[in-house]
Amino acid sequence: MLVNQFLILGAVLFCIGVYGVLARRNGVLVLMSIELILNAVNINLVALGSLQGPEAAVAGQVFTLFVVTIAAAEVGVGLAIVLLIYRNRASVDLDEVDLMKG
Amino acid sequence: MLESIWVIPAVTFASFWLILFFGKRLPKHGAEIGIAALGIAFVLSCVAVVEWNARPADEVVEAGHETGALEEGHGGAEVDDEGHALGEVQTLALESAVEAEGGEGEHEAEPIRSAVERNLTWFSFGGVDVTVGTAVDGLTVVLLFTVALISLLVHVFSTNYMHGDVRFTYFFAALSLFTTGMLLLVVSSSLLQALFGWELMALCSFMLIGHWWEKKPNSDAAMKAFLTTRTGDIGLLVGIVIMFFAAGQTFDIAAINEAALSGAMAETALVAGAAALFIGVIGKSAQFPLHTWLPDAMAGPTPVSALIHAATMVVAGVYLVARLYGVFWEAFDIGAGGVNPIALIGGITILIAAALAFVQTDIKKVLAYSTVSQLGYMVMALGVGAWTAAIFHLFTHAFFKGLLFLGAGSVSHAVHSFEMKDDMGGLRKFMPVTYTTFMIGSLALAGLFPFAGFWSKDEILLGAAENGYRLFEVVGIVGAFMTAAYMTRCVYLTFFGRYRGHGHPHESPPAITVPLIVLAVFSVGAGFLNFPGFERFFELTENRVFLLAGVEHHSFEVFPAVVSSAVVLAGLAFGGMLFFARHLPRGVTARSGAARAGYSFLVNKYYLDHLYTGVVIGSIKGGIARAAYWINQKVIDGVVNGVGIASKRTGSWVYRHIDQQVVDGAVNGAGFGAEGFGGILRTIQTGRVQQYGALLFGASAVLALTLVIFI
Numbered sequence: 139m140l141v142n143q144f145l146i147l148g149a150v151l152f153c154i155g156v157y158g159v160l161a162r163r164n165g166v167l168v169l170m171s172i173e174l175i176l177n178a179v180n181i182n183l184v185a186l187g188s189l190q191g192p193e194a195a196v197a198g199q200v201f202t203l204f205v206v207t208i209a210a211a212e213v214g215v216g217l218a219i220v221l222l223i224y225r226n227r228a229s230v231d232l233d234e235v236d237l238m239k240g
Numbered sequence: 241m242l243e244s245i246w247v248i249p250a251v252t253f254a255s256f257w258l259i260l261f262f263g264k265r266l267p268k269h270g271a272e273i274g275i276a277a278l279g280i281a282f283v284l285s286c287v288a289v290v291e292w293n294a295r296p297a298d299e300v301v302e303a304g305h306e307t308g309a310l311e312e313g314h315g316g317a318e319v320d321d322e323g324h325a326l327g328e329v330q331t332l333a334l335e336s337a338v339e340a341e342g343g344e345g346e347h348e349a350e351p352i353r354s355a356v357e358r359n360l361t362w363f364s365f366g367g368v369d370v371t372v373g374t375a376v377d378g379l380t381v382v383l384l385f386t387v388a389l390i391s392l393l394v395h396v397f398s399t400n401y402m403h404g405d406v407r408f409t410y411f412f413a414a415l416s417l418f419t420t421g422m423l424l425l426v427v428s429s430s431l432l433q434a435l436f437g438w439e440l441m442a443l444c445s446f447m448l449i450g451h452w453w454e455k456k457p458n459s460d461a462a463m464k465a466f467l468t469t470r471t472g473d474i475g476l477l478v479g480i481v482i483m484f485f486a487a488g489q490t491f492d493i494a495a496i497n498e499a500a501l502s503g504a505m506a507e508t509a510l511v512a513g514a515a516a517l518f519i520g521v522i523g524k525s526a527q528f529p530l531h532t533w534l535p536d537a538m539a540g541p542t543p544v545s546a547l548i549h550a551a552t553m554v555v556a557g558v559y560l561v562a563r564l565y566g567v568f569w570e571a572f573d574i575g576a577g578g579v580n581p582i583a584l585i586g587g588i589t590i591l592i593a594a595a596l597a598f599v600q601t602d603i604k605k606v607l608a609y610s611t612v613s614q615l616g617y618m619v620m621a622l623g624v625g626a627w628t629a630a631i632f633h634l635f636t637h638a639f640f641k642g643l644l645f646l647g648a649g650s651v652s653h654a655v656h657s658f659e660m661k662d663d664m665g666g667l668r669k670f671m672p673v674t675y676t677t678f679m680i681g682s683l684a685l686a687g688l689f690p691f692a693g694f695w696s697k698d699e700i701l702l703g704a705a706e707n708g709y710r711l712f713e714v715v716g717i718v719g720a721f722m723t724a725a726y727m728t729r730c731v732y733l734t735f736f737g738r739y740r741g742h743g744h745p746h747e748s749p750p751a752i753t754v755p756l757i758v759l760a761v762f763s764v765g766a767g768f769l770n771f772p773g774f775e776r777f778f779e780l781t782e783n784r785v786f787l788l789a790g791v792e793h794h795s796f797e798v799f800p801a802v803v804s805s806a807v808v809l810a811g812l813a814f815g816g817m818l819f820f821a822r823h824l825p826r827g828v829t830a831r832s833g834a835a836r837a838g839y840s841f842l843v844n845k846y847y848l849d850h851l852y853t854g855v856v857i858g859s860i861k862g863g864i865a866r867a868a869y870w871i872n873q874k875v876i877d878g879v880v881n882g883v884g885i886a887s888k889r890t891g892s893w894v895y896r897h898i899d900q901q902v903v904d905g906a907v908n909g910a911g912f913g914a915e916g917f918g919g920i921l922r923t924i925q926t927g928r929v930q931q932y933g934a935l936l937f938g939a940s941a942v943l944a945l946t947l948v949i950f951i
Contacts, residue, residue: 160934168930232929239927 144185151178165220165230169213176209241287242295242356242376248281248288248384249423249437252391256416263409270409271399274416278395281423282388285381292353292381293780299354352782353378355494357429368489375429375494378781379562379631383426383555386638389762390551391419393755397646398543400751401653405541411451415547418444422552426559430491431480434560438476438524441553442469448548449540461539468533468880472523479517482509483567497566505570514571517564518582525557527619528589531612532876535596538604538658542649545604549611550642555634558618562631565622574625577708583623587715589616592868594722598729599869602658603648606730610685611641613719617700624712626703628770628778633700635777636692636766640684643759647678650752651734654745660733663741667734670745673753675735677760682731684763686724687808689801694808695767698801705800713800720804721811728815 151174158171180202187198224230241247255277263270359373395415402411421444425437443466450462484491486509487499499505505513521527526534534554538545548554561568561582572580593612600606614637621630648658654671657663668675684691687698697720704713739745747753769777924935 156937160930160937235929236927239925 141185141189144181148178148181148185151175151181163231163233165223165232165235166217168232169216169220172216173209173213176205180205241284241291243358245288245356245374245376245380245384245427246358248284248388249420249427251277251280251284252416252420252423256413256420259409259413259416263413268399270412271395274395274412275392275399277416278388278392278419281419282385282392285384285388288376289381289385289780292376292378293776295353295356297351297353299352357494359429359492370432370491371430372433373429374427376427378779379559380426382631382635382777382781383559384423386635387419387422387426387551390638390642390759391415391422391547393642393646393758394543394547394551397546397649397752397755398541400749401543401649402541407451411448411541414444414447414451415543418448418547418552422556425556429493431483431493431496432491434493434563435476435480438556438560439473441556442466442473445469445537445548445553448544449537451541451544452539458539461533461536464880465533465537467884468530469523471880471883472520472530475516475519475523477520479513479515479520482513482516483564486510486513493563497564500564500567500570503570510567511571514567515581517560517567518585521557521561521619522585523557524560525554525615525619526589526612527557527585527615528592529876531589531593532872532880534612535605535608538602538608542604542645542652545608546642546645546649549608549645550638554611554615555618555638558615558622558630558634561619561622562627562634565627568622569625572623574623575707579709579711580623583620583704583709583712586616586618586620586623587712589613590620590715590719591616591722594719594726595868596872597722597726601660601662603651603660603664603730603734604645604658606660606726607641607644607648610644610723610726613723614641614685617697617716617719620712620716621700621703624700624704624709625707626700628781629696629699629703631781632770632777633693633696635769636684636696636763639759639762639766640681640691640693643677643681643756643763644685646752646756646759647674647681650674650748650756651678653748653752655741655743657741660730664734664739665737665741666739667745668736670739671747673747674756677753677756678735679731680760680763682727684767686727686812687720687804688724688812689805690764690767692763692765692767694801694805695770698804699770701804702797702800717804717807721807721814724808724811725815728812732815 155171155174155176155178158174159168162168162171183198183202183205184195185198187201188195190198220230223235227234255273258277259270259273263273266272355375355377357373357375359371361369362372363370395412398411398415402408405411418441421437421440423437424440425434428434428437446462446466449465450459453459453462480491483496486505487496488504490496500510523530534549537548540548568574568582572582574580574582590613593609593616597606597609597613600609614633618630618633618637621627621633650671651664651667651674652658654667654674655663680691684693687693697716701713701716701720704710704716924931
């Protein structure tokens with residue numbers, strides 16, 4: 139089994155995720171794109187871990203589980219923020235949310 | 241007590257703070273704290289004197305042996321230039337019949353009391369430990385006693401003299417601090433610490449001379465005293481730094497003396513350092529040409545004048561020379577005889593100041609110039625190698641000059657003026673105690689047997705003669721004559737003749753007269769401490785440096801004493817003829833001022849007086865004294881003012897160009913730069929999360945690329 143395919147998959151997912159984060163204007167989609175990035179990293183962790191042998195494979199999978207857990211929490215917080223923005227502005231367009239403009 | 245001598249300045253220092261914080265709430269407004277503290281300090285000083293006196297002589301100094309060998313006549317092998325000079329001095333000393341101990345052939349190094357030192361490390365830098373601490377020897381205990389006693393009496397005197405003053409409490413606080421400065425100076429074992437005491441006194445003299453600062457002349461005088469002594473202090477600082485390096489990176493006074501005497505110091509550094517230190521002494525001890533501040537300092541309250549002139553401040557310079565005598569001895573080759581800068585400055589000061597004392601009408605100014613002149617004696621004594629005589633004169637002078645100043649204060653308390661010609665005269669009848677004590681002080685100052693001044697002045701003259709400084713002996717004798725004459729004038733104008741003031745003068749209350757009486761007792765008795773054959777004072781102050789340098793102490797001799805007494809009597813008689821023998825109906829005023837010349841021509845039967853007035857006094861008054869006064873006022877003050885104006889101009893130029901343009905420019909420039917740069921940065925702060933994200937990813941990508949490519 140070649141590890142290349144997994145790495146390429148991870149890279150593709152990562153690029154799609156980055157594109158989504160930077161280019162999409164919908165806050166929910168940006169959050170989803172972040173999930174894509176995290177999952178790209180997860181694939182890399184599992185793939186590279188199994189390449190190193192059984193012990194490292196377990197370590198990579200455990201690490202991935204942690205990332206998934208944290209990602210769930212992050213999405214929870216992120217969606218809550220998006221929800222509040224929607225309530226205040228009746229829109230989830232991130233370009234309109236520029237209160238931090240210097 | 242000798243180990244923990246630091247307690248004495250600590251007590252007065254505590255007194256300063258206590259008076260400052262609690263003085264106003266106390267019934268006597270802080271005076272009681274000052275008097276109590278000085279009382280404690282005085283008692284402790286007495287204890288220190290007693291303990292020092294009881295201390296066994298435990299140290300043998302080798303240099304004494306060398307001179308002993310010279311006396312025996314086979315010391316030729318070790319005679320270098322200086323040894324030669326010492327030998328000459330020794331031979332001279334041998335000739336004197338009354339030479340008490342030094343003349344014995346088999347006499348070897350005499351054991352002396354070693355100084356009690358106690359040091360703590362203050363801070364270290366570059367491997368050098370800078371210490372603070374106390375060093376107690378005979379010189380220290382003598383000065384402690386003098387300073388504490390005079391200061392105590394001045395405090396007592398001030399309770400009445402300054403009664404009702406607006407800043408009464410403040411005045412006592414400053415007096416305590418002033419005393420602390422002097423006490424700190426005399427107990428310190430390192431130059432750096434001594435400098436603190438020295439500067440503390442400069443500060444306090446400024447505060448006290450300008451005590452009545454509401455009047456411009458007073459604050460000007462304070463400023464002048466401060467700045468003039470400061471001019472000298474530049475020299476002092478430079479000197480201390482030179483000494484620090486020349487003596488192998490130490491501020492320790494004993495170590496510096498040892499280094500200077502052992503020849504470990506480079507010749508150039510030694511001479512330059514000593515000269516710089518001596519400039520500090522000139523400023524502080526009011527020697528020519530920096531003596532101008534002292535007469536102006538009379539603007540301060542009279543007790544302050546007494547304290548400054550008798551016990552603190554001005555004698556600090558003399559003390560410094562005495563303390564670092566090894567340095568000055570080597571640098572100026574004092575043992576060699578002839579002429580040296582210290583003796584020269586002292587001698588000039590004696591004559592100039594004594595001449596100026598003739599033309600003053602303000603009683604305090606007479607005393608001020610007299611102080612300058614007497615300080616000249618002390619400096620000259622140090623310059624001619626008469627170390628003990630200088631310290632002894634410092635000691636006796638403290639009492640009679642303190643007495644004279646407090647006496648003048650008492651007089652002014654009665655007549656509310658210091659003008660002898662306008663407001664005094666005939667006070668003998670009104671103020672018997674002040675009159676008697678003032679007379680004792682004057683006679684002691686004039687140096688008449690058996691008063692204190694006689695003994696100390698005589699020792700100076702003898703020292704000058706024996707050490708090969710004949711010229712300065714003559715200067716001293718002339719000075720003695722002038723002193724006797726101007727004091728006669730002063731006493732005459734104040735206490736004799738007709739009362740010229742207003743109102744009814746009365747004797748002062750006990751708070752004023754008691755200090756006068758105490759000081760009068762000392763003015764009579766202090767001289768006997770060095771009575772021939774007794775010489776407690778000499779034994780008490782004898783120290784290591786003194787012996788290492790081979791300074792020779794000369795005992796009393798009859799012939800020079802008779803000569804100087806005769807000169808003093810002549811001076812008194814001269815003054816007496818001028819002032820007492822002229823009971824003319826027109827009184828004193830007729831002889832004064834511009835009318836003098838014409839008046840003298842009219843009264844031909846006083847041809848002798850006319851001769852004295854016209855020729856002698858006229859030449860002194862009109863010529864030398866006025867010229868000296870003119871130089872004083874125009875040249876020296878001009879230079880001082882010029883320096884002041886120049887520094888003011890430099891200051892304003894620096895302010896306008898450097899401060900406003902360069903410094904402020906830099907500061908403002910930094911501000912403007914930050915503002916502009918912030919403006920640029922502001923534009924990327926859009927508030928859009930995705931732009932930030934783009935920057936973040938872009939930057940990460942660039943870094944990652946760099947990582948991949950270069951590593």
